[in-house]
Amino acid sequence: MRITDVRIHKIxxxxxxxxxSYGLHQPYALRTILELQxxxxxxxxxxxxxxxxxAAALEAxxxxxxxxxxxxxxxxxxxxxxxxxSGDARSQTMLVPGENPLDANPRTYAAVETACLDLVGKxxxxxxxxxxxxxxxxxxxxxxxxxxxxxxxxxEGDDAREDEYGEALSPEGLVSQVRQMIARYGFKDIKFKAxxxxxxxxxxxxxxLRREFQMPVRMDPNSAWTxxxxxxxxxxxxxxxxxxxxxxxxxxxxSIDGMAAVRTGLLSEGIDVPLASNVAVTCFADxxxxxxxxxxxxVLCDHHYWGGMRLVQQLAKICQTWGIGxxxxxxxxxxxxxxxxxxxxxATPHLTYACDTHYPWSxxxxxxxxxxxxxxxxxxxxxxxxxxxxxxxxxxxxxRGRERYAKxxxxxxxxxxxxxxxxxxxxxxxxPRW
Amino acid sequence: MRITDVRIHKIxxxxxxxxxSYGLHQPYALRTILELQxxxxxxxxxxxxxxxxxAAALEAxxxxxxxxxxxxxxxxxxxxxxxxxSGDARSQTMLVPGENPLDANPRTYAAVETACLDLVGKxxxxxxxxxxxxxxxxxxxxxxxxxxxxxxxxxEGDDAREDEYGEALSPEGLVSQVRQMIARYGFKDIKFKAxxxxxxxxxxxxxxLRREFQMPVRMDPNSAWTxxxxxxxxxxxxxxxxxxxxxxxxxxxxSIDGMAAVRTGLLSEGIDVPLASNVAVTCFADxxxxxxxxxxxxVLCDHHYWGGMRLVQQLAKICQTWGIGxxxxxxxxxxxxxxxxxxxxxATPHLTYACDTHYPWSxxxxxxxxxxxxxxxxxxxxxxxxxxxxxxxxxxxxxRGRERYAKxxxxxxxxxxxxxxxxxxxxxxxxPRW
Numbered sequence: 001m002r003i004t005d006v007r008i009h010k011i012x013x014x015x016x017x018x019x020x021s022y023g024l025h026q027p028y029a030l031r032t033i034l035e036l037q038x039x040x041x042x043x044x045x046x047x048x049x050x051x052x053x054x055a056a057a058l059e060a061x062x063x064x065x066x067x068x069x070x071x072x073x074x075x076x077x078x079x080x081x082x083x084x085x086s087g088d089a090r091s092q093t094m095l096v097p098g099e100n101p102l103d104a105n106p107r108t109y110a111a112v113e114t115a116c117l118d119l120v121g122k123x124x125x126x127x128x129x130x131x132x133x134x135x136x137x138x139x140x141x142x143x144x145x146x147x148x149x150x151x152x153x154x155x156e157g158d159d160a161r162e163d164e165y166g167e168a169l170s171p172e173g174l175v176s177q178v179r180q181m182i183a184r185y186g187f188k189d190i191k192f193k194a195x196x197x198x199x200x201x202x203x204x205x206x207x208x209l210r211r212e213f214q215m216p217v218r219m220d221p222n223s224a225w226t227x228x229x230x231x232x233x234x235x236x237x238x239x240x241x242x243x244x245x246x247x248x249x250x251x252x253x254x255s256i257d258g259m260a261a262v263r264t265g266l267l268s269e270g271i272d273v274p275l276a277s278n279v280a281v282t283c284f285a286d287x288x289x290x291x292x293x294x295x296x297x298x299v300l301c302d303h304h305y306w307g308g309m310r311l312v313q314q315l316a317k318i319c320q321t322w323g324i325g326x327x328x329x330x331x332x333x334x335x336x337x338x339x340x341x342x343x344x345x346x347a348t349p350h351l352t353y354a355c356d357t358h359y360p361w362s363x364x365x366x367x368x369x370x371x372x373x374x375x376x377x378x379x380x381x382x383x384x385x386x387x388x389x390x391x392x393x394x395x396x397x398x399x400r401g402r403e404r405y406a407k408x409x410x411x412x413x414x415x416x417x418x419x420x421x422x423x424x425x426x427x428x429x430x431x432p433r434w
Numbered sequence: 435m436r437i438t439d440v441r442i443h444k445i446x447x448x449x450x451x452x453x454x455s456y457g458l459h460q461p462y463a464l465r466t467i468l469e470l471q472x473x474x475x476x477x478x479x480x481x482x483x484x485x486x487x488x489a490a491a492l493e494a495x496x497x498x499x500x501x502x503x504x505x506x507x508x509x510x511x512x513x514x515x516x517x518x519x520s521g522d523a524r525s526q527t528m529l530v531p532g533e534n535p536l537d538a539n540p541r542t543y544a545a546v547e548t549a550c551l552d553l554v555g556k557x558x559x560x561x562x563x564x565x566x567x568x569x570x571x572x573x574x575x576x577x578x579x580x581x582x583x584x585x586x587x588x589x590e591g592d593d594a595r596e597d598e599y600g601e602a603l604s605p606e607g608l609v610s611q612v613r614q615m616i617a618r619y620g621f622k623d624i625k626f627k628a629x630x631x632x633x634x635x636x637x638x639x640x641x642x643l644r645r646e647f648q649m650p651v652r653m654d655p656n657s658a659w660t661x662x663x664x665x666x667x668x669x670x671x672x673x674x675x676x677x678x679x680x681x682x683x684x685x686x687x688x689s690i691d692g693m694a695a696v697r698t699g700l701l702s703e704g705i706d707v708p709l710a711s712n713v714a715v716t717c718f719a720d721x722x723x724x725x726x727x728x729x730x731x732x733v734l735c736d737h738h739y740w741g742g743m744r745l746v747q748q749l750a751k752i753c754q755t756w757g758i759g760x761x762x763x764x765x766x767x768x769x770x771x772x773x774x775x776x777x778x779x780x781a782t783p784h785l786t787y788a789c790d791t792h793y794p795w796s797x798x799x800x801x802x803x804x805x806x807x808x809x810x811x812x813x814x815x816x817x818x819x820x821x822x823x824x825x826x827x828x829x830x831x832x833x834r835g836r837e838r839y840a841k842x843x844x845x846x847x848x849x850x851x852x853x854x855x856x857x858x859x860x861x862x863x864x865x866p867r868w
Contacts, residue, residue: 075567
């Protein structure tokens with residue numbers, strides 16, 4: 001299991017024009033595929049953030065990877081995640097996940113760890129979650145993840161994709177989008193990306209979702225609101241998002257103090273709408289500040305930027321110990337990340353919500369996993385009997401992803417620029433907006 | 435790596451008449467050796483608490499172990515450690531480690547996890563710490579662990595052992611004991627078991643230790659003192675045990691609130707003697723209470739009762755995140771536990787003190803590790819290049835340990851009864867004593 005070759009692929013995948021408080025998704029989402037090949041010819045895979053910087057960081061690590069044992073190199077590289085454990089202010093309030101330079105090293109480490117675990121698992125014929133030693137479920141539940149969106153399926157020119165879901169800029173549009181997703185994937189939970197339209201419209205959207213689907217709804221405006229607006233929404237949707245419903249309100253407002261003000265304000269009115277976060281709380285150093293302030297009742301983990309799978313398991317134990325819920329964050333991604341998310345979730349006992357996933361927003365046409373897309377059945381991804389992540393690479397598809405990357409002009413995610421280009425030339429991200 | 439045979443050995447090892455606030459060690463310490471054999475004939479080992487109850491708990495688990503894959507069974511058994519994560523009051527104030535029924539399941543799980551990891555590591559030829567994925571050191575520092583003791587080397591009748599260290603019931607006796615230990619093992623730290631003699635005598639002992647050896651000294655009276663006495667000792671030994679010295683004061687008084695009173699009291703006088711604990715703080719549920727009260731600045735981990743190696747790593751991450759130190763607790767043990775402690779310590783980045791070990795109190799005559807005792811050189815145990823724990827079983831020695839167990843009358847640890855038998859027929863453990 002000694003690593004003899006390291007291959008790094010920068011790819012672009014068509015991404016629909018999804019809206020959030022960050023702005024508008026570009027026509028392409030960028031991803032990086034990492035291959036670590038052993039002397040036996042077995043290849044461990046990982047998928048991580050895309051564009052120039054993540055690939056360059058992995059490239060720079062090559063000398064420490066070549067010749068190293070896949071079971072030992074994750075220890076040898078621990079320096080990449082140790083510093084991140086304390087003291088850094090790494091809020092994602094203004095920076096989208098994957099673009100914050102302060103967690104660049106944990107992101108790089110996470111990709112290497114995933115590929116190493118995949119390599120070891122494949123070498124032994126053992127699923128990755130069993131290497132982590134604590135598999136507690138064989139199928140991992142994911143949520144429908146509807147977005148307000150403009151017409152279009154993503155991609156440009158010859159790559160322009162079919163618009164599977166159509167425009168959705170109203171409550172009815174969003175309900176229709178979710179109906180499609182549930183019909184196709186069988187989701188049992190809904191995570192609704194808000195922070196885009198007037199809060200009154202988004203409140204109505206949540207109500208329609210609850211009425212139509214009668215399943216837990218989580219609402220995530222990515223810090224778009226003031227404390228006052230957040231409290232208004234919480235007050236109005238106390239039943240639809242309340243603890244008893246299985247829902248939550250995610251990052252209604254910016255900062256740990258802002259979140260704490262919303263929570264304590266609502267509680268003082270007897271309203272128990274739990275607050276989740278992957279914006280105000282994004283790293284271990286945030287936890288000792290956030291917990292005593294009651295700023296967050298659910299933390300969103302994500303092995304891609306929390307420093308890997310083992311650190312996600314450690315985060316989960318922290319949350320369990322402090323009585324905090326754990327959910328999972330997602331970015332635009334393909335099947336390798338899908339399986340990595342499922343594997344770590346399968347080995348994380350304290351996972352108290354269905355995970356987020358952008359997977360329905362990607363398409364077979366862009367999938368790099370051999371044999372096509374990872375199946376989501378009844379809202380769940382099953383852990384395959386195969387070793388490691390359970391997926392192999394389709395090299396032709398990777399080549400096409402590389403080509404698309406070479407041809408497209410995007411080198412990092414910039415939702416604000418895209419908003420200015422297509423929606424409003426004067427648009428700026430203003431927080432709070434409402 | 436499917437488990438086809440489970441063997442459980444109850445053994446007894448000669449143990450010298452060591453004193454602590456719990457009382458007096460019996461002439462034999464009891465241990466359990468667990469063997470998990472795979473279909474390939476490879477055997478994974480663990481060593482845990484002894485006597486009837488731990489062996490019975492492992493015995494009861496046999497049906498869940500036989501036929502299970504060594505990499506999967508630790509996940510399948512997670513129910514044994516999940517309940518322990520919250521809510522249980524598991525203080526070791528009155529019960530010695532290993533005798534608290536409330537962490538019986540985590541202790542059982544830990545033995546199985548260790549043996550499984552050993553089995554996997556041996557199957558792959560990979561050291562156990564590399565299976566844990568985060569090896570950050572190749573040699574693990576341990577401390578000299580002097581005790582006040584009566585004359586005698588432990589064991590009874592034909593088993594009576596040579597008294598390597600002699601009686602030590604005075605400061606001078608203790609210094610002489612440490613001198614012997616350092617000469618033989620090269621320790622660079624001293625963990626001093628106090629709570630036995632009058633605090634004035636123990637203060638003088640610490641002073642002589644510091645003067646003689648000029649190395650960090652930790653003092654552990656196992657809750658023997660009142661808050662007032664604890665503060666007096668902290669005040670008097672502010673330099674000898676202060677944060678700058680690398681020392682600490684461990685469990686001077688009982689309970690989280692008692693510890694908090696000592697800490698805040700000393701801090702209010704400008705005295706920074708950090709407090710460590712494995713009595714007031716013994717499980718994950720204790721942490722959210724202890725940290726905000728500043729009751730503990732260092733937690734002592736121990737994979738044997740914290741639910742295994744992975745949970746120790748998670749405890750370490752918690753401590754790192756909250757700015758709390760991490761040290762390691764020890765009980766009377768042989769070479770299998772020694773290597774297990776070294777392996778988990780090697781894979782625990784945030785280990786801020788040399789580990790405790792009772793290993794010098796055991797002898798070659800009782801060692802069950804093939805080839806004899808695990809070497810401690812310059813105070814450190816090196817991680818061997820071999821797979822798993824790095825040690826194999828000497829079956830003749832195990833047989834002798836079983837014989838000794840069968841012959842001796844002890845079936846559980848009871849330091850109080852032993853005190854009454856040999857020192858004072860009216861002795862009772864009184865907390866606080868001073």
